[in-house]
Amino acid sequence: MTADPGEGPHMRQLLGAYVLDALPAAEARTVARHLSRCDRCAADYAAVAEAAQLLALVREEDLLE
Numbered sequence: 001m002t003a004d005p006g007e008g009p010h011m012r013q014l015l016g017a018y019v020l021d022a023l024p025a026a027e028a029r030t031v032a033r034h035l036s037r038c039d040r041c042a043a044d045y046a047a048v049a050e051a052a053q054l055l056a057l058v059r060e061e062d063l064l065e
C-alpha cells in the first residue's frame with residue numbers, strides 16, 4: 001500500500017487551477033510538492049493536464065462556429 005503523504009487531504013480539487021496556472025505561488029508550491037510524493041494525485045494531474053489541453057482546442061474550434 002502507498003504510504004499517506006502526510007500533508008493532509010489530496011490535492012485533486014486544486015489540480016484544475018494548478019494546471020491553468022491560476023493558483024497563488026505558495027499554493028502551487030504545495031501542490032507541486034504533493035504531486036512529487038503522491039502517485040495518485042500525480043496521475044490525476046497528468047489526466048487533468050491532458051484534458052485541459054484538449055478542452056483548449058475544443059473551445060477554440062467551438063468559437064469559430
Ligand SMILES: [Zn+2]
Nearest residue numbers: 010011038041
Ligand atoms: Zn494525493
